[in-house]
Amino acid sequence: MKETVIVWTALVPFLLLLCFGQRLSGLTGVSGLALAAVVSAAAVWFPWFGHPLPFWSASLSANFSVIMVALLVVGILDRARGTVVFRPADWHAAWIFGAVASILLYPSALGLGPRNFDAYALGWPWLFWGQSLWIFGGAGFVAALLIWRGNRFGYVVFLAMLGSAAGFQESDNFWDYLLDPVYATVSLLAVLRMLWRRLIAQFRSRDPSGKADR
Amino acid sequence: MKSAGAGRPLLAAAALLAGLAPWWLARDEGAKSFPGFLVESKIPAAATSPFFQTVQVNAVNNHAKSHSATLAELPDGTLVAAWYAGSGEGAADVAIYLSRRGVDGAWSEPAAVMTRERVQADLRRNVISLGNPLLLPDDSGRLGLLFVSIAAGRWSGSSMNLAWSEDGGLTWGAARKLTMNPLANLSALPRNPPARLVGGGWAVPVYEEFLGKFPETLWLQPRRKDYSAAVSRVEGGVYVLQSALVPLAVDRAVSFFRDFRPARWMSASWSDDAGRTWTKPAVTGLPNRDSGLCAIRLSDGAILMAFNDLSPGKRENLRLALSEDEGRTWRTIATLAEEAGSEFSYPYLIRPSDGTIRMVYSARQTQILFAEFNEAWVYEQAEAAR
Numbered sequence: 001m002k003e004t005v006i007v008w009t010a011l012v013p014f015l016l017l018l019c020f021g022q023r024l025s026g027l028t029g030v031s032g033l034a035l036a037a038v039v040s041a042a043a044v045w046f047p048w049f050g051h052p053l054p055f056w057s058a059s060l061s062a063n064f065s066v067i068m069v070a071l072l073v074v075g076i077l078d079r080a081r082g083t084v085v086f087r088p089a090d091w092h093a094a095w096i097f098g099a100v101a102s103i104l105l106y107p108s109a110l111g112l113g114p115r116n117f118d119a120y121a122l123g124w125p126w127l128f129w130g131q132s133l134w135i136f137g138g139a140g141f142v143a144a145l146l147i148w149r150g151n152r153f154g155y156v157v158f159l160a161m162l163g164s165a166a167g168f169q170e171s172d173n174f175w176d177y178l179l180d181p182v183y184a185t186v187s188l189l190a191v192l193r194m195l196w197r198r199l200i201a202q203f204r205s206r207d208p209s210g211k212a213d214r
Numbered sequence: 215m216k217s218a219g220a221g222r223p224l225l226a227a228a229a230l231l232a233g234l235a236p237w238w239l240a241r242d243e244g245a246k247s248f249p250g251f252l253v254e255s256k257i258p259a260a261a262t263s264p265f266f267q268t269v270q271v272n273a274v275n276n277h278a279k280s281h282s283a284t285l286a287e288l289p290d291g292t293l294v295a296a297w298y299a300g301s302g303e304g305a306a307d308v309a310i311y312l313s314r315r316g317v318d319g320a321w322s323e324p325a326a327v328m329t330r331e332r333v334q335a336d337l338r339r340n341v342i343s344l345g346n347p348l349l350l351p352d353d354s355g356r357l358g359l360l361f362v363s364i365a366a367g368r369w370s371g372s373s374m375n376l377a378w379s380e381d382g383g384l385t386w387g388a389a390r391k392l393t394m395n396p397l398a399n400l401s402a403l404p405r406n407p408p409a410r411l412v413g414g415g416w417a418v419p420v421y422e423e424f425l426g427k428f429p430e431t432l433w434l435q436p437r438r439k440d441y442s443a444a445v446s447r448v449e450g451g452v453y454v455l456q457s458a459l460v461p462l463a464v465d466r467a468v469s470f471f472r473d474f475r476p477a478r479w480m481s482a483s484w485s486d487d488a489g490r491t492w493t494k495p496a497v498t499g500l501p502n503r504d505s506g507l508c509a510i511r512l513s514d515g516a517i518l519m520a521f522n523d524l525s526p527g528k529r530e531n532l533r534l535a536l537s538e539d540e541g542r543t544w545r546t547i548a549t550l551a552e553e554a555g556s557e558f559s560y561p562y563l564i565r566p567s568d569g570t571i572r573m574v575y576s577a578r579q580t581q582i583l584f585a586e587f588n589e590a591w592v593y594e595q596a597e598a599a600r
Contacts, residue, residue, distance in 0.1 A: 001336070001338060001390060001391075006338065009338075051340075058337070058338055060398060061398045062393075062399075106396065109396050109397065110397065110424065111425065111426020111451060112425060112426055112450070115494065116447045116449055116450055116491065117450070118430075118445075118447040118450075121444070121446050121447060124442075124444035124445075125240035125244065126240040126244045126435075126442065127244075128446070128490075129240060129244020132244075133234075133237055136234055137234055137237070138233075139233045140229055140231070141233070143226075143229035143230070143232070144230040148222060150222070158228070158229040158232055161229065161232040161233050165232060165235045165236050170391055170393055171399075172442065172443070172444075173393060173396070173444075174236060176396060180396075181398060
């Protein structure tokens with residue numbers, strides 16, 4: 001087992017605990033972050049049912065995406081520093097990217113799409129080398145476009161691509177650096193929420209009487 | 215839009231290049247990603263006088279369940295069989311057992327080579343049970359072992375692992391996890407013999423059974439000191455799985471499937487591009503009531519299939535069938551085992567360097583039986599069945 005995988009499977013539960021700890025305790029600022037980090041680190045290494053949390057998180061998945069980890073870090077920093085690392089447009093880009101990638105990936109990977117097409121197979125650069133360009137080049141294009149337009153989520157996609165080139169995860173598949181089931185679920189829910197809000201706003205704008213508020 | 219700073223265009227260009235870097239770096243491997251099947255046409259037809267013999271591999275058996283056997287020949291001629299055994303399917307005490315047959319012809323006492331505790335320590339994650347081993351004999355003399363570990367639930371919660379032995383299966387290095395699925399790497403299992411690839415490595419027939427149930431090919435190709443793993447789809451949906459892959463030429467192969475549609479007929483797919491794409495499965499003339507099957511190519515190009523024929527129970531017999539037209543039509547030629555109320559299942563066929571056909575299968579999911587016969591015996595049976 002790669003040493004980097006051991007670190008990665010410990011990092012994810014640590015960041016999740018830190019993020020939830022910050023929110024539940026209301027701790028802010030650098031001192032609050034330090035306190036939450038100490039408590040989270042202790043919880044990560046505490047033997048739950050005989051094993052530390054990385055053992056259980058690796059049982060669920062050893063391939064949490066770089067993007068999800070980066071978004072957790074951004075969320076933690078936003079709260080600790082009281083400044084804005086990600087603006088609303090950056091978060092919107094993160095959720096739309098996650099939702100679109102999920103729809104492209106999961107149905108076909110689970111055998112529910114076209115009969116013998118599997119988008120996941122294109123994530124191994126050497127297997128379907130020609131067609132893989134669509135996935136690798138597509139992600140590069142999205143990252144470049146977002147960075148060009150000043151959207152900070154572009155840097156996160158860039159980071160995921162660097163991670164894939166370094167190959168530090170258990171998986172060699174490019175998709176696993178971009179996406180995981182947790183990020184996919186949160187993204188799909190966030191996009192549904194965004195669409196719902198937009199729909200409500202449109203409905204209200206067409207109803208000047210304000211009856212839609214009732 | 216705000217005007218881009220001096221650094222931003224550069225970073226955007228770097229992001230584009232970072233996206234293309236892994237793809238570009240893989241260009242050499244990409245050029246040989248489907249190198250073709252190694253079809254050993256020079257395998258002799260073995261001894262001319264017909265012979266057939268069978269023996270129980272796990273004569274010493276303390277387990278309620280022994281199933282899903284695999285078989286391989288080492289470069290020195292030693293045969294190695296492995297299977298999973300324990301108190302029941304998915305039980306915590308299930309381990310991968312291995313037995314070797316040396317030059318004296320006797321099978322060694324089965325030894326547990328992979329236990330739940332050991333795999334859990336190797337992988338640093340929860341393992342509730344093990345299953346479906348598959349042996350991979352390397353040209354260099356190393357022996358690979360693919361097997362599944364179950365993290366939760368039953369077979370749908372399984373994922374695949376690979377370990378290597380440098381001494382013919384006596385001792386094993388640490389197992390490593392193969393990622394084959396983006397949804398928590400759930401539900402990938404091996405079952406049937408791998409096909410050797412030109413330039414080294416294997417195409418291993420595998421399958422998924424989670425939301426979809428479908429066959430795939432695991433491509434293991436030499437890369438640095440280990441093997442790169444990648445998976446391609448054979449067929450999607452929820453109706454066939456556990457393919458038996460038979461190479462016909464360097465770029466041509468046929469796969470036969472376990473079928474669990476109501477009609478229950480064995481179906482087959484063909485590939486003309488070395489396993490990259492497959493035709494839609496077509497029904498053959500052999501029945502398949504949702505049971506495992508296995509096939510090999512004989513020295514004259516005919517295909518020999520071991521399968522469960524129709525019977526009052528699900529798997530009360532194990533028969534052999536022969537096809538001389540690449541698997542389109544079949545003739546049942548022999549019965550290897552038959553007993554009312556019993557079960558004979560999961561045949562696994564190999565045809566090693568001396569041309570003798572060797573097979574392991576489960577009887578009542580407790581005994582692992584080994585059968586050995588030659589092509590002369592196959593054609594004698596075929597003549598008798600006319």
